[in-house]
Structures are given as C-alpha cells and as structure tokens.
Amino acid sequence: MKLRETILPAMRPFSGPDELSALKEVIESGWWGKGPKVSEFEKEFAKMVGAKYAIAVTSNTQAQDLIFKAKGIKNCDVLSPTISFIATGIVPVWNQCKSILCDIDPFTCNIDPDDVKKQLTSNTKAIIAVNYAGVPADIDSIRECFDGLIIEDCALSCYTPGAGLKGDVAVWSFQAVKTMSSGDGGMITTDDKWLYETIRPMTNFGIPVSTYDRTKQPAITNKETSYVWDYEIDSIGYKAYMNDIQAALCLAQLRRLDEFLQTRRHIQKRYNDELSRYITIPAWSETAQFYSARVSKEDRNPLIAYLASKRIHTAVHFKPLHLHPILKQDREFPIADEEWLKFISLPCHAGMTDDDIDYVIYWVKNFFKNR
Numbered sequence: 001m002k003l004r005e006t007i008l009p010a011m012r013p014f015s016g017p018d019e020l021s022a023l024k025e026v027i028e029s030g031w032w033g034k035g036p037k038v039s040e041f042e043k044e045f046a047k048m049v050g051a052k053y054a055i056a057v058t059s060n061t062q063a064q065d066l067i068f069k070a071k072g073i074k075n076c077d078v079l080s081p082t083i084s085f086i087a088t089g090i091v092p093v094w095n096q097c098k099s100i101l102c103d104i105d106p107f108t109c110n111i112d113p114d115d116v117k118k119q120l121t122s123n124t125k126a127i128i129a130v131n132y133a134g135v136p137a138d139i140d141s142i143r144e145c146f147d148g149l150i151i152e153d154c155a156l157s158c159y160t161p162g163a164g165l166k167g168d169v170a171v172w173s174f175q176a177v178k179t180m181s182s183g184d185g186g187m188i189t190t191d192d193k194w195l196y197e198t199i200r201p202m203t204n205f206g207i208p209v210s211t212y213d214r215t216k217q218p219a220i221t222n223k224e225t226s227y228v229w230d231y232e233i234d235s236i237g238y239k240a241y242m243n244d245i246q247a248a249l250c251l252a253q254l255r256r257l258d259e260f261l262q263t264r265r266h267i268q269k270r271y272n273d274e275l276s277r278y279i280t281i282p283a284w285s286e287t288a289q290f291y292s293a294r295v296s297k298e299d300r301n302p303l304i305a306y307l308a309s310k311r312i313h314t315a316v317h318f319k320p321l322h323l324h325p326i327l328k329q330d331r332e333f334p335i336a337d338e339e340w341l342k343f344i345s346l347p348c349h350a351g352m353t354d355d356d357i358d359y360v361i362y363w364v365k366n367f368f369k370n371r
C-alpha cells in the first residue's frame, strides 16, 4: 500500500456548503451575538433530545460549572469516573469540592455503580456520569443508592437515542472534533423548570432578558420605540452564552447529524467486521464520538507508533484522571489502571472516505501480521 501524502487525523470536523451558507447568512444579518439563531438551535436540540428545556452555552465544561453554581454545589464531595476528560474532574475543584474519582465497568468503560456505592459519603452532593464513547452510563443503578444531583455528561454521546434523559440535567459539547461542532459550544438540557429559569440569566451576567429580546419587547421605559434598554440584575451571573455565529453552524450541523452518524456507523462497522481478529472492538459503536478499540498492553504503544509512521494518527481516550497529579487519589483503580493501557482510538470522522478506511484497516492488519 502506497504511503499517504497527508496525515489521516484521528478526529476532525466536517463541513460543506450548508455550513458556509449558514455562516454567510448570519454574518450578513448584522446580528452576531446571542439572538434568533441561538433560540432556534435550543428549540431544535431540545426536541431531538426529548427534553423540556435547553440552554446553549460556550462549552460543556462551562455548562457543568453553571449547574454547580445554580445548585449551590460547593464544599462537598462530587463523584465522577476516572476514565474521562479533565473537565469532569476539575469542575468540582473549581467549586471547592473534593473530586472523588470512581473506577469503571471493564466492558463499557463507564462509571461503575458498585464503586460509586463504595465511594459515597454523607457529604456527596453530586455525581457526574459520563456516557463514554456514546454508551449510556448506568444511571438507573446509581439512582438506587444516591438521591442527589446527577449530571449526565453527553459530550461523547451526541447523539445516542435516549441520551440526556436519565440524569437530572445533561450537558453536551460542540467542541471542534465532536460529532457536530461549532468550534466550541455546549448545551444544557433538562426537564427541571427551576434549574432552567435559574441558569438562563446566569449565562448573561444575570441580565434577565437578552439584548436581542429587549429589541423586540413592547415598550416599557421608552414609549416611542419597542426597544427596552433598561434591565435590573439581582443575582450573580457569568458570561457563558452561545452566540448566533456558533448557533448557525450548530444548526447546519444538527440538520446533517443523521448523515454524520451514518458515516460513523459505516466506519465503525468496517473496523468491527475486518479487525475483530486483532483488536477488541468497542462495547457499542453505533454513534460513538470515537472508536475506542483495545489491544494488548504490549501492542498498544508500538501500534500507535507504527500507524503514525504510516501517517495515521490515533488517540487514547483517556489516560485516567487519577494519574494526573492535580487529581491524584488515595486509592487503587484496578480496572481503569489495567484497561487504559490497551486503549487506542482509530480514526473516525464524517469526512473519511472508503479509501481512508481501507488504508487504516490495511496497516492495522499489517502491524499484527508482523508481530
């Protein structure tokens, strides 16, 4: 097989004329801040998820922080899985909480409900359950032993049917390499009216009605026009709202989400069908954000290096959070410590062609033939 001229990335965004015309429209509209595109995106996203409310924000991480602040989660224990991105481990620390990491289920790599039971204390006020690689976390089992706040982290499950409906509130990510993306962006979905009404103004410094909505309101202070310039702030707010440029991109991507997922399923099925002799295929690769396969510990790093030499980039999702000094824990993680050394995420993104897939399969097979 001839060597590629360019690198095949592990993950990358995908776009075309639809995204360009959505951006052109919003740029020409003269309204780039939070406005009609954000409202439209929130409505469409809530509908897809089946949630009553949606709030578009700047990132999933920011979404989690807002939830902590709205619910007054501070000076307490917060549980989350050690196999995750740093966001879920560090947001509790931002809020003066003890970030207690849990071990994982060896099959799904999601937070292990049995370990959750062991780590719970009388001071545990929240649990962040991550849907690892698209697979929904076992929130039903967690509910049996915990009646506090459960945040369902759907950064890696956009969109797995049913995702976002088991926790009290769900957080989503539209960061650059997510299945649908606006470079950066996030969403909060929930059925909790109080949470929705509390967080919405918090995304905009506590201003109760956005500038865009104040341009449309019936006059209150200025009877001559319909523009209301005045507002009153009675609670602490932050700057965390999504703008119309991001929302226009997200809307265009949302409308193509089925197409993106179809391509990802195709890639994942080809890997499953043709590589299962060499790799342990992921627990469930229907809508996964990444294709996290497992190989033996001895093969993992040599395979990463070998594929890189063939201009194929891979990734490791994730190095356990307890191995980062900032989140060091005073305990053992037998499952995560064993499994993460086997992780290798093969390239999987909506822009991949059949030639790209053949190329990856060829070199993975070739690596194992020569072992």
Ligand SMILES: Cc1ncc(COP(=O)(O)O)c(C=O)c1O
Binding pocket: 058, 059, 060, 061, 062, 084, 085, 087, 088, 130, 153, 155, 156, 172, 173, 174, 175, 185, 186
């Ligand atoms: C599980 C998980 N949670 C949260 C995040 C953070 O998302 P964002 O970049 O939108 O803040 C990520 C990012 O990859 C993630 O993988």
